């Protein structure tokens with residue numbers, strides 16, 4: 001049981017907040033965009049600097065050979081060359097003042113200035129990318145300006161860090177490779193060969209052929225003719241040219257080989273070259289790697305996509321590629337490095353620890369058991385509500401036994417492909433045997449271990465059934481000397497297949513329930529160790545455990561962490577009891593909704609509604625002690641709530657307690673009736689609770705004389721009720737009678753205490769939250785002895801006098817939590 005909360009609930013209010021939540025998420029997504037800008041800037045930088053250096057090189061080379069000036073040198077060389085790039089190249093060279101000042105500063109300064117003109121402050125796109133970057137770039141520009149007095153150098157490129165600054169670029173491998181390939185392709189497209197120079201037939205004739213400098217001609221791919229020159233003769237005619245050194249290769253394009261041969265013949269005839277001395281012509285086919293690469297492009301892309309998908313599919317597990325799909329996804333924790341959890345970290349649950357200790361002993365000293373002929377248990381199912389520490393206990397078992405630990409979730413066996421589940425089970429057990437002695441922990445085993453007999457099992461779930469069969473087979477397959485222990489965790493032991501539970505498979509069934517008061521205290525102590533607090537740890541843990549009945553270990557861990565977060569938010573030096581109280585409230589009631597603003601009239605209704613609950617709880621003898629009442633909206637649509645402490649860890653409720661609890665639950669609506677002309681929809685959840693309680697009293701707990709001592713199973717899947725029409729009518733009447741009795745009692749009390757309800761409501765309207773002390777101040781001490789001795793012990797130590805409540809036998813029907821509504 002947990003501290004119960006009665007609250008007012010309009011369902012419509014919830015949606016607004018989730019919509020807000022979604023919108024709030026957006027900035028997180030945008031937060032990534034600056035990083036992307038970095039990438040794109042960097043890529044731009046790579047190709048930009050590359051193109052730039054290309055144009056500078058070309059300008060140098062064009063000036064070197066003293067060939068007659070040609071128009072083609074001033075224009076872009078071919079149609080393929082990107083016009084934009086050419087413009088940028090010229091921009092740098094034509095910028096005379098820049099060139100001059102940079103000539104003085106040397107070549108590197110020249111290049112930097114060129115960069116800044118093209119990609120820096122002149123590029124509005126770069127400016128727009130990131131304000132801080134452009135600011136930085138303009139700072140750099142100013143610094144350079146003052147260094148060399150260059151007025152045109154307005155700002156550095158946005159990616160160049162200032163002096164003393166370190167550029168921080170995140171470049172992942174794929175984008176690096178892509179930009180390298182793109183740069184290279186661009187480069188190759190623009191410059192077919194760094195040392196190649198295309199000339200026209202006329203240039204060929206006047207510059208080389210007519211001067212007798214040609215040694216050989218090679219027709220390449222029937223499209224181009226490569227000119228080989230006599231080195232000596234060329235160096236004599238053009239002493240400064242690279243062509244003489246063989247660094248530069250000239251070529252010209254031809255329409256067809258036949259036309260070229262005819263033209264060459266004519267030219268040689270014209271020059272009177274005898275046929276024996278004619279220039280040799282060779283024919284050659286060259287394969288361009290680029291076109292070859294392009295022809296393979298689609299295939300490569302397909303393969304790449306397949307590879308990428310298979311990597312993505314396997315990214316969650318240890319296997320790579322599509323071929324690893326049948327491999328187990330279990331994570332292996334190494335006992336020497338990864339498992340630091342020991343039994344001392346698992347607080348409470350002493351019986352469970354004792355039970356599981358046997359596995360530890362078996363793994364540590366198997367000889368002791370074998371010597372006596374004892375068969376070692378194969379495994380254990382740890383069952384219990386979520387967050388009660390099943391995984392933690394399994395981990396601690398591996399930690400204590402000092403053996404490797406395989407952890408896998410039941411759902412990880414199931415994949416969309418048939419046969420994957422059994423294959424993963426086989427693989428997991430094969431790995432475990434290799435690592436024996438070890439522990440396998442299958443969390444949420446109900447994902448594969450659901451009863452095969454259930455009607456809804458089968459058909460599309462064949463895969464799950466065969467996975468379960470394989471698991472059973474593997475567990476049977478162990479021989480007793482194999483030191484592999486299988487632990488499994490589940491929240492639903494009731495749905496598991498009987499075959500799983502039989503001896504020889506999961507021999508032990510260890511039920512782990514929510515911790516008792518003492519257990520909670522121990523768990524608090526474990527988690528409080530990490531927290532900075534000036535409180536006395538033992539007393540604090542005791543108080544907190546009294547305030548948190550029904551909390552699981554995970555709730556407690558969460559609550560301690562929440563308290564630390566709240567303290568940090570308030571910039572406190574240490575975490576105090578108030579922070580813990582707020583954290584508990586938050587864990588039970590949900591997040592405070594500051595944005596939800598109620599109209600004054602609504603607020604008044606909520607205050608009187610909650611005051612009704614509070615006054616009932618105060619003056620009804622068997623009601624649960626009130627802890628807090630609040631009209632601050634919280635969690636899922638609760639506009640206000642009253643928080644009670646159910647009677648600690650007691651497991652039975654008698655008729656008087658149930659009747660008082662029902663009356664207290666109706667207190668909200670009755671108060672509305674007494675103080676307002678009309679009533680609101682806010683009490684619907686109260687009615688739901690009251691009806692369920694009354695129905696359980698009649699149909700399950702034998703508390704109605706008319707129905708008698710009969711238990712009617714409640715199965716939503718059953719179309720037929722397990723009782724006759726007449727009994728149904730009787731149940732209806734009895735339920736109604738009980739609810740009416742509770743209502744009458746509540747109305748009588750609240751009419752009598754109308755003034756007190758008003759006082760509490762008005763105080764609530766001014767303070768919003770009232771604690772137990774406020775209630776005592778306004779209403780006086782509660783006129784009954786508190787049943788919860790633990791609560792008394794920690795919150796009113798002097799008043800403890802009564803003996804502990806008598807031992808009980810049967811737990812009451814569990815109530816769903818959190819009872820916020």
Ligand SMILES: Nc1ncnc2c1ncn2[C@@H]1O[C@H](COP(=O)(O)OP(=O)(O)OP(=O)(O)O)[C@@H](O)[C@H]1O
Pocket residue numbers: 345346347348349384385386387388389390391392393443489490491523526552553554555557
């Ligand atoms: N007995 C305990 N002592 C200390 N901490 C605990 C205990 N029980 C739970 N916790 C805390 O709760 C967290 C969650 O526990 P765990 O994952 O073991 O729960 P579980 O029962 O396996 O939950 P589920 O059924 O949802 O898988 C733990 O990491 C731990 O911090």
